[in-house]
Amino acid sequence: MSLESVPPKYAQLVQTLQRRIEGGEYPPGSLLPSENQLIQEFRVSRPTVVAALRVLREQGWIDSQQGKGRFVRGRPALDLAEQSHPGQAYLTNPETKSSGELLEAGAAALPNRIAALLDLPPKSRAFLRRRLVTSDGEPSEIVSLWLALDLSEGTDLTSAEPLPQGIRDHIQSRKGVRFDHVIEQITARMPSTSEVKQLGMPKNTPVLDVYAAVRDPGGHPLAVLAVVLPADRHELEDAYPIG
Known part of the structure; x- marks a missing residue:
């Protein structure tokens, strides 16, 4: 399933955050903006933000640490980005x-x-x-x-x-x-x-x-x-x- 087949706001947020990570705005090791910050900046609902962050985490773009937030890992290698069946x-x-x-x-x-x-x-x-x-x-x-x-x-x-x-x-x-x-x-x-x-x-x-x-x-x-x-x-x- 491609991003074009999921809700537009959700797809837009995933793609935007990926571009920012690739472009160096969010360098590896940096703390990703909080859910509240993303909600305010992109004017989307919390479920939209949570869903987008989940995809980024599962694909290896970011990492979650309990009580600390989400940290940028960078663009994943092909073998990490590839999703298992x-x-x-x-x-x-x-x-x-x-x-x-x-x-x-x-x-x-x-x-x-x-x-x-x-x-x-x-x-x-x-x-x-x-x-x-x-x-x-x-x-x-x-x-x-x-x-x-x-x-x-x-x-x-x-x-x-x-x-x-x-x-x-x-x-x-x-x-x-x-x-x-x-x-x-x-x-x-x-x-x-x-x-x-x-x-x-x-x-x-x-x-x-x-x-x-x-x-x-x-x-x-x-x-x-x-x-x-x-x-x-x-x-x-x-x-x-x-x-």
């Missing part, structure tokens, strides 16, 4: 690296789309681990892990505590399976009532659904990671060489 990030990064709370962990009826990705009968039961992830103290996304019930047995997936290792490493070490590749799909839709409440979203704001279907070397489905992203708080970017 959402599904890959949540499969490989320890849950302890992100703040949040556990919403659900246990057997649940499979939605039709998840059932198809897992090659299981619709409405049959599978294991679900669902977390609400927060960023800078605000709800950021809902992450749901689905897998067959027998694959969840003997794991720590029912624990309310964040996993100290990535989901892939945890399941592979406990169950002896191998996560070989991921097929990722992205769709857009309007959120459910519960998602609006959990994510603190404004009305009439769509969400992006990211489905990461994990398969073993033989192509057999092992798990599905479903990530719900509010469209006004996230951008999806890819970087790749031109052959």
Whole structure:
């Protein structure tokens, strides 16, 4: 998703701050203006400023230090600016690296789309681990892990505590399976009532659904990671060489 497809004020603020960092107005190591200063200068709302700062932090332009503010890192190198696919990030990064709370962990009826990705009968039961992830103290996304019930047995997936290792490493070490590749799909839709409440979203704001279907070397489905992203708080970017 490019900046042109997100709200204009949000896009304008991100681009302006990037130009100021590249131009030396905000040199590396300097303190970025506060949220209140940016609100006053650009005459935008606080959610617009927060969303823009979140993108800059996730892309590596700035760093946040609790109680001190946000500091400029400079233009990130290509490998730092390149955003991981959402599904890959949540499969490989320890849950302890992100703040949040556990919403659900246990057997649940499979939605039709998840059932198809897992090659299981619709409405049959599978294991679900669902977390609400927060960023800078605000709800950021809902992450749901689905897998067959027998694959969840003997794991720590029912624990309310964040996993100290990535989901892939945890399941592979406990169950002896191998996560070989991921097929990722992205769709857009309007959120459910519960998602609006959990994510603190404004009305009439769509969400992006990211489905990461994990398969073993033989192509057999092992798990599905479903990530719900509010469209006004996230951008999806890819970087790749031109052959």
